[in-house]
Amino acid sequence: MEKAGLRENGLRLSLVPDAGSVGKSGMDDSASDNSVEGGQRSGEWSNSPASVVLSVPVALRLDEVNTSQNKERLVQAMRESMEGDISRNFIYGISVEDDRVSLWYSTRKTTVKATSFSYVNRPDLLIRAFVSLFSADREVLGYESHITRLTDGSYLYELDGIPPKGPILKSSHRLRSKSAQKQPQSFFFKTTHLISKGHTHIWNAVEVTSKSNMKPKHKGQEIVLKDTWVDADSATEFELQRSLFQDIDSLKQSDWESLPILMGIPSDREEFARLRSYLKDDSYKSLFLRYDERMCYTGRPGKSLPSELVWKPLSNHVEPDTLAEGVEHNEQSWRTSQRKPREGKPPRNPPTLSSKKRCFFVFPETCTRVSHLPTLGDAMEVLNQAYFALLIMFCAGWVHRDISDGNVLAIKVDGKWSVRLADLEFAKKCSPKLATSPDATIGTPYFIAYEIEASLLLWVRYEIDFKKVILPVWGGGKAIPPPSKAIVHTFFHDIESLWWLIVWLITSRIGCDASKIAAHALFQGHFADSERRGNVVIGGLSHDIVSSLHDDVKPIAAGLEPFRVQLYGDYLRNSPEMRLKYENYAPACATALIFFDDIRESCDVWASLPLQQSLAGMRAPQPRPQLGLNQPASEASTCSSGPTTSRPPTKRKLRGSERGSLVLSSVSSLSCDAGPAKRIKL
Structure with missing residues (x-):
């Protein structure tokens, strides 16, 4: 390479023994220490091949007998x-079985394998691949140039400053000022604590002086830094929030009080006056968690490769993200970003590796998720405020599309909790002409609306189940219902997500084991029980759940029933075409405010109930013997005393025998110790 004038990047080839040949531990310490030349480890006395900091892993097998196993080890x-390294955008890999070589490209979401070739017949391709790898810089190898991995396991993020919009200058002044123009300054943040991980990483971080000076600024005050991926052709959350606020500012200048969507709220009501106060000036912005407008970072789009050879991931599960502190990691909770395939039917179109871009945002406020507030009264007040934020979005023609516990946040202002509605990543402006949706299914399973979850309009379900309207089939075949289409996310669905969030709080977060167990089937973090949730929307909470509730929260449950009845009636009354008219949402929009007004009369009963601060995640505990589950239902199903504690279920850990291994690895001698390794996208 030197003779050819090629720059060499310092990577080394290091041999790592086959984990399968030395037992369940992966490989013993003596073998790994003797065989790794120049490689660095992520932890002391590590027994996993993954403890070697890999730039490009290579899995080598001298025969073609276990080809699939070799590829799985590489993946x-x-x-x-x-x-193990947040600074990586992607990674290359090579698998070799006998003389067959395959090149791999993997992002955090998808892995693609190229067509294999024989290095006996085409040695030039193998040489070309290695020369490309050994002469590539870190960015070409998949490392993010705006993230630096530090020796203490933390990361240094660099965000680009956004130049302020200056006044329009005359041409003569513009020419004079060109020489004085400076590059916008960069902002540097050192991570202190990982709040949530997966497809999106959310950190607590402190701003530091520069890349070379780690002295904290602003007395070490922590902020929230969001590191996320979006489609290359999609607007970033930074741009979406700016667009939403522009539409709300335009709304303020219009005759918004006569909007059809507000017809169900009398103009002399306190709620309407509150809406006026938010839209009088920029007060509405206080309802949202806002990014720091001085800075952001958007990386270059990655590869976009349609392929029929997308490798099936070994695991689809990552954890949900939230901008709040105290995230509950739970492998059964996720967010989905595509429609669920029908069982037994392969996808019609081959999978594609869509182009993504990486974005960093800073939020100056550190918030608390609604379920982590001290009392149920605090939570219900914050949810009431959150609904005003939603109502303002509705008036501006926007839907949030992911109302969940992790996105309804709160911050204490002057001794009172104030809402910060977060995560506008999936927010969208409604189209007045769109009756069906080309979009993928979006939502958090615990709180997602039934129609979105099941990809079936309740209006259509009613037609099929009760009116028996089905498509006739000639020739004695079985009649087939009309196929479901992707459902357009409307205001109804955001309101229903709020309803589910309240149900979850009063059943699973007030320390009553009986109600938590009774509602367990509704909140399992996956879509297996969507039919059960649909039955709740249609018929209400079951007798078992209602009877198991803590006595003090039963007034809230009573208020939720007319809320549900109105919402379900609106689902049935409005066909897809009728949902394009905003006046048809007026009853549902008013019903949510009526609910909060009705339960205010009983707040002395339930407001002081403490919310359970469980580390178990959004998963009900297993029944415990002391609950007396063998007793009659009337003796074991009611919680009338104070909150009880429950043993949190243990998180599943990946055993050593379940980890993959590799034989040959390309190791960077400059890498540092591994740092900590987030919303399931199905």
């Missing part, structure tokens, strides 16, 4: 290398 090694 696992690439995945572990990505999870």
Whole structure:
């Protein structure tokens, strides 16, 4: 390479023994220490091949007998290398079985394999691949140039400053000022604590002086830094919030009080006066968690490669993200970003590797998720405020599309909790002409609306189940219902998500084991029980759940029933075409405010109930013997005393025998110790 004038990047080839040949531990310490030349480890006395800091893993097998196993080991090694280093955007890999060589490209979401070739017949391709890898810089190898991995396991993020919009200058002044123009300054943040991980990483961080000076600024005050991926052709959350606020500012200048969507709220009501106060000036902005407008970073789009050879991931599960502190990691909770395939039917179109871009945002306020507030009264007040934020979005023609516990946040202002509605990543402006949606299914399973979850309009379900309107089939075949289409996310669905969030709070977060167990089937973090949730929307909470509730929250449950009845009636009354008219949403929009007004009369009963601060995640505990589950239902199903504690379920850990291994690895001698390794996208 030197003779050819090629720059060499310092990577080394290091041999790592086959984990399968030395037992369940992966490989013993003596073998790994003797065989790794120049490689660095992520932890002391580590027994996993993934403990070697890999730049490009290579899995080598001298025969073609266990081709699939060799490829799985490579994919696992690439995945572990990505999870162990946040600064990686992607990773390359090579698998070799006998003389067959395959090149791999893996992002945090998808892995693609190229067509294999024989290095006996085409040695030039193998040489070309290695020369490309050994002469590539860190960015070409998949490392993010705006993230630096530090020796203490933390990361240094660099965000680009956004130049302020200056006055329009005359041409003569513009020419004079060109020489004086400076490059916008950069902002540097050192991570202190990982709040949430997965497809999106959310950190607590402190601003530091520069890349070379780690002295904290602003007395070390922590902020929230969001590191996320979006489609290359999609607007970023930064741009979406700016667009939403522009539409709300335009709304303020219009005759918004006569909007059809507000017809159900009398103009002399306190709620209407409150809406006026938010839209009088910029007060509405206080309802949202806002980014720091001085800075952001948007990386270059990655590869976009349609392929029929997308490798099936070994695991689809990552954890949900939230901008709040105290995230509950739970492998059964996720967010989905595509429609669920029908069982037994392969996808019609081959999978594609869509182009993504990486974005960093800073939020100056550190918030608390609604379920982590001290009392149920605090939570219900914050949810009431959150609904005003939603109502303002509705009036401006926007839907949030992911109302959940992790996105309804709160911050204490002057001794009172104030809402900060967060995560506008999936927010969208409604189209007045769109009856069906080309979009993928979006939502958090615990709180997602039934129609979105099941990809079936309740209006259509009513037609099929009760009116027996089905498509006739000639020739004695079985009649088939009309196929479901992607459902357009409307105001109804955001309101229903709020309803589910309240149900979850009063059943699973007030320390009553009986109600938590009774509602367990509704909140399991996956879509297996969507039919059960649909039955709740149609018929209400079951007798078992209602009877198991803590006595003090039963007034809230009573208020939720007319809320549900109105919402379900609106689902049935409005066909897809009728949902394009905003006046048809007026009853549902008013019903949510009526609910909060009705339960205010009983707030002395439930407001002081403490919310359970469980580390178990959004998962009900297993029944415990002391609950007396063998007793009659009337003796074991009611919680009338104070909150009880429950043993949180243990998180599943990946055993050593389940980890992949690799034989040959390309190791960077400049890498530092591994740092900590987030919303399930199905």
